[in-house]
Amino acid sequence: MARVASVLELIGSTPIVDVSALSPSPNVAILAKLEGRNPAGSIxxxxxxxxxxxxxxxxxxxxxxxxxxxxxxxxxxxxxxxxxxxxxxxxxxxxxxxxxxxxxxxxxxxxxxxxxxxxxxxxxxxxxxxxxxxxxxxxxxxxxLYQYANPANPRAHYTTTGPEILADVPEVTHFVAGLGTSGTLMGVGRYLKEHRPGVQVWAVEPPSGEVVDGLRSLDDGYVPPVFTDNGGADLLDRKVIVRLRESVEWTRRLTEVGLFTGLSSGAIMAGAVKCARSLGDEPATIVTVVCDDGWKYLSTGAWSDDVDDVVERARTTIYF
Amino acid sequence: MAAVLRVPTVLRPAMGNNSVLEVEGSTIGEVLTRLTEAYPGARAQLLGEDGALHRFLNVYVNDDDVRYLGGLDAPVSDHDEITLLPAVAGGFL
Incomplete structure (x- = not known):
């Protein structure tokens, strides 16, 4: 696609790159879909x-x-x-x-x-x-528009992200993505399971729950309607939490394969590596998502400062 | 021998203001039952009226959400780390 009439036509059709060099198992391939290539910079x-x-x-x-x-x-x-x-x-x-x-x-x-x-x-x-x-x-x-409850949110992934993944990686066995509104997981997860019933869908919970202290009681908690409306508890196969330190460390590790990403992508990569570890020697192909690039996060010092300092700052600043 | 339980800020007042507790039990259900015996005021924050996990409570054993590992039947071993976290509208947004 060399010439388009509107920048909106550049949304989607993002490339997938093999990042298996970061996989803990020689039998487990990891492929990352580069959503930072979208025109406003994210999935x-x-x-x-x-x-x-x-x-x-x-x-x-x-x-x-x-x-x-x-x-x-x-x-x-x-x-x-x-x-x-x-x-x-x-x-x-x-x-x-x-x-x-x-x-x-x-x-x-x-x-x-x-x-x-x-x-x-x-x-x-x-x-x-x-x-x-x-x-x-x-x-x-x-x-x-209320992205947390709007069916057009998971539908975007059901109609675009999911089909793109299956077209580029027909051998996919696992899909690992972050849990926010759950739109990516519900849309891609449902599409992949309908077309590849054996695919496992793993959610990565960002470390924000550790950071948010503003709750008066547990009853102020929140589960996105997109998750419940799409039967999220049945659709997901596993959900893992990733810590702030792991997120920063894996954001840095991604530069080893040439990827300069946001911190949430480091968290998701950490989750993909946990998924790969759980598989042992079993052959598998994990598809994961790089949600955005690192430019918006330069002020965090995530690549240049001491990891302890970055983690400490992340307790008071939302990086995800 | 016991597992270690990490208590989020929102639950600490109901659990003796502890941030870390040593807990016993071979399943998450057993661990939570003993917790509610030790801290009766925390019961409504841990379990729903139906006895299932509170809908806004996420429980992790070694960073794995127990809802996908058998729920209250999820096994717990010595030295496991159990983390309780409130379900909130989180990141990636």
Whole structure:
């Protein structure tokens, strides 16, 4: 694809690269899908376009009509991707963003014309979701796409990411991805299991649960409707937690195969390696995801500073 | 001999303000039952009324979510590390 009419046509069709040099087993191949190649820089470009197109198809948004406002909670990539899509479509986007995200994310949102509404950093993404829900209820004229519950989120992966993976890696035996809204895992997982029933789907839980201390009680917890609506507990085969230190270490290890990635991709790679270890000598092909590139995370010092210092800072800044 | 249990901030007030506890039991169910005996105030935060895991509580044995390892029947061995974490809207967003 050499010439396109709109940057939106560049979303998806990302390459997959063999990173088996990082595999702990000679019989287990690991392949990483490079979602940082999307035009706004992350896997969330697929979701943002899908959410907006679904709202347009339903008539909730009309391209070109003046005064249309969207609101969405995001710790970064969904907001950035939506900001780019909204800029092209002429919608005004308000992003509820935890106060303690890395400064590059804030700047990218501003670059594409989004308005930032801060939520308390100590409450993490949980707090951003609550604030967005409250604001959406106060302003029924605002369009709340709500990536956590919108079927257009997993559908983006069911219709694009999943088929791309199967076309490029027909021998896939395991899919390992991060658990946020669960859109990637539900969409890709369901597509792969329908076409390759033996495929195992592993979720990597980011270390944010260790960091978020703003809960008053466990009853303030949250499971995304996308997860429950898609039978997530039955769809997943395993779920592993990855620690902050492992995430930073594997983000660095990925540079050994030439990949400069965000920290969440380091966490997911750590999960893929755990998956590979669990297989022992069994031959397998793991497909995993690099969600975004490292540019937005340079201010974290993740590649240059002492690992202990990076881990300590990550306890107060949202890196995932 | 025992396993080590890591308590998240939100559960510490109900569990003697401990961040780390030594726990006994051969399954997660046994471990949680003994915890609720030692800390009755934590029961509603650990288990639902139906006796299953609280829907917003994730329990990991050596970083593996027990919901995919047999739930309350998931085995626990000496020196295992059990981590309790609240289910929250997390990263990757």
């Amino acid at each position: 969330k470009d697929r979701v943002a376009l899908s959410l907006v197109e679904a709202a347009e198809a339903e008539g909730r948004l009309v391209p070109g009509r003046a005064g249309q406002v969207l609101i969405e909670p995001s710790s970064g990539n969904t907001g950035i991707a939506l900001a780019m899509v909204c800029r092209l479509r002429g919608y005004h986007l308000k992003v509820v963003l935890p106060a303690n995200v890395s400064p590059e994310r804030r700047q990218l949102l501003v670059a594409w014309g989004a308005e930032i509404i801060e939520s308390p950093g100590a409450e993490g993404s949980n707090g951003a979701v609550r604030r967005a829900q409250a604001l959406a209820a106060e302003h029924p004229d605002w369009v709340f």
